[in-house]
Amino acid sequence: MGKTTVSLSTHTTPTGSHARHVHEPDPAPASWTGSAGGPVPVGSAAVTDATEPFLRPTRTSYDAIAKDYAAQFPAGGLHPLDTALISAFAELATAHGTAPVADLGSGPGHVTALLDGLGVPSFGVDLSPAMVALARDTYPQLRFHVGSMTSLDLPDATLSGILALYSTIHVPDAHLPTAFAEFQRTLLPGGHALLAFQTGEEPGRLHLPERFGHEIDLDYYWRTPEQVIEGLAEAGLELVAGVRREPTGEESRARAFVLVRKA
Numbered sequence: 538m539g540k541t542t543v544s545l546s547t548h549t550t551p552t553g554s555h556a557r558h559v560h561e562p563d564p565a566p567a568s569w570t571g572s573a574g575g576p577v578p579v580g581s582a583a584v585t586d587a588t589e590p591f592l593r594p595t596r597t598s599y600d601a602i603a604k605d606y607a608a609q610f611p612a613g614g615l616h617p618l619d620t621a622l623i624s625a626f627a628e629l630a631t632a633h634g635t636a637p638v639a640d641l642g643s644g645p646g647h648v649t650a651l652l653d654g655l656g657v658p659s660f661g662v663d664l665s666p667a668m669v670a671l672a673r674d675t676y677p678q679l680r681f682h683v684g685s686m687t688s689l690d691l692p693d694a695t696l697s698g699i700l701a702l703y704s705t706i707h708v709p710d711a712h713l714p715t716a717f718a719e720f721q722r723t724l725l726p727g728g729h730a731l732l733a734f735q736t737g738e739e740p741g742r743l744h745l746p747e748r749f750g751h752e753i754d755l756d757y758y759w760r761t762p763e764q765v766i767e768g769l770a771e772a773g774l775e776l777v778a779g780v781r782r783e784p785t786g787e788e789s790r791a792r793a794f795v796l797v798r799k800a
Contacts, residue, residue, distance in 0.1 A: 589685070589687060589712060591707075591708075591709050591712065591756070592664060592685065594753075594754035594755065594756075595664055595707050595755060595756075596664045596665050596666075597753075597754070598745075598748075598753035598754055598755040599644075599663075599664065599665035599667065599668055599755075600665050600666060600667040600668075601667075601751040601752070601753055602748050602749045602751050602753065603645075603665060603667035603668045603670075603671055604667075604671070605748075605749035605750075605751070606644065606645070606668075606749070607644075607645040607671050609749070610645075610647075611647075612647060615647075615648070616782065616785065616792070618780070618782050619702070619733065619792075619794075620651070622731065622733075622780065622794050622796075623648065623651060623652070623655075623700070623702075623731070624655060626698060626700065626729060626731040626796065627652055627655040627656070627657045627698075629698065629729045630652075630657050630697045630698035630728075630729065631656060631657060631697075632697070632727070633697035633698075633725055633727070633728065634697075635658050636658070636695070636696060636697035636725055636728075637657075637658040637659055637660060637695075637696060637697065638652055638657050638658065638659040638660075638696060638697055638698040638699065638700060639659070639660060639661075639662055639689070639691070639696050639698075639699050639700070639723070640652060640659055640660070640661045640662065640700045640702075641662050641686045641699060641700065641701045641704055642662075642663060642664075642686070642701060642702065642703065642704025642705075643661025643662060643663045643668070643669075643672060643681060644661075644663060644665075644668050644672070645668060645671045645672050645675060646661055646671070646672030646673075646675055646676045646679065646681060648661075648700065648702060649661040649672070649676065649679055649681070650675075650676050650679060652700070653676075653678075653679055657697075657698075658697075659679070659700075660679065660680040660681065660682070661679065661680070661681040661682070662681070662682055662683075662684040662686070662689070663681065663682075663683065663684070664683065664684075664685065665683070666683050669681045669682065669683050686701065686704065686705075686708070686716045686719060686720075687708070687712055687715045687716045687719060688715075688719065689719045689722075689723050691723045692723075693722055693723065694722075694723070694724065694725050694726065695723050695724075695725070696723050696724050696725060696728055697724075697725055697728050697729075698724070698728055698729050698730065698731070699720050699723070699724060699728075699729075699730040699731075700730075700731050701720075701730065701731070701732045701733070702731075702732075702733040703733055703734060703735070705732060705734055705765075706734050706735060706757050706758055706759070706760075707755070707756065707757065707758070708758065709756070709758065710758065713768055714768060714771065714772065717768050717769050717771070717772035717774065718772050720769075720772065720774060721772045721773045721774055721799055724774075724799040725799070726799055726800065727798065727799065727800075728798070728799050729777065729796060729797065729798050729799075730769075730774060730796070730797050730798075730799075731794065731795070731796050732765065732769075732794070732795045732796075732797075733792060733793070733794045733795075734760065734765065734792070734793055735757070735759060735790040735791070735792060735793075736759060736760065736761060736762060736781070736790060736791050736792065736793040737759050737761070737790055737791065738761070739759075739761070740758075740759060740760055740761060740764065741758075741759040742756060742757065742758055742759065743756070743757040743759070744756050744757075745757070759790065761793075762779055762781065762793045762795060765793070765795055766779065766795055766797075769795065769797045773799065773800070774797035774798065774799055775797060775798050775799075775800055776795070776796075776797055777796040777797060777798050778794075778795075778796045779793070779794065779795050779796070780793070780794040781793050781794075782794070
């Protein structure tokens with residue numbers, strides 16, 4: 538069994554150097570809402586492949602593997618520690634009443650449904666229309682939309698929380714500050730964001746041309762917790778806690794969890 542290490546910090550600004558899926562909006566939905574929450578107005582922001590060319594290969598890759606991915610991870614593929622941290626995050630989110638949580642990189646919708654089961658108004662956002670279609674079919678009582686974490690189609694100070702589990706790993710370094718700025722913009726004061734990502738001792742990049750027997754064009758960006766924490770701090774999000782979980786089972790890389798708060 539792998540070792541888990543935990544570090545805690547309150548209102549810490551780190552020092553140092555400066556992803557499930559990323560997202561692109563679908564035609565202006567009237568509202569984004571969870572089963573327990575009221576409507577969330579949607580703005581008019583738009584993202585195109587021309588302005589962020591990494592979106593197209595990421596979207597088409599996950600469209601190609603959506604059904605196989607959902608079959609491989611029927612319950613989301615979550616480790617018990619992942620689930621425990623999501624539960625703690627959900628408790629923090631409910632402090633804001635009915636303000637919703639956005640599950641960014643919601644994939645087949647399992648984690649959005651977990652949040653809903655914990656009493657958190659929530660909705661899912663994913664770049665892949667095929668993933669969104671699967672989530673809507675599986676959880677018709679919940680809301681899922683195609684959208685981009687680099688240009689969230691939401692008003693300022695809307696969300697009680699943001700969950701980004703294994704979704705920032707597909708965002709190139711040059712675009713990560715934009716995503717983190719969107720987190721800060723859309724969170725309510727006091728709102729939290731929980732990120733999870735594969736990590737290692739050194740930054741790295743992996744390109745996959747095939748998965749589940751499908752031809753894809755997918756990049757993965759490995760980052761250290763220190764890199765991610767500093768990027769979030771530069772966006773105005775304060776570190777609350779960091780957790781590192783060593784690989785278990787077929788996992789080849791450690792998992793890092795970072796919880797931050799908007800002041």
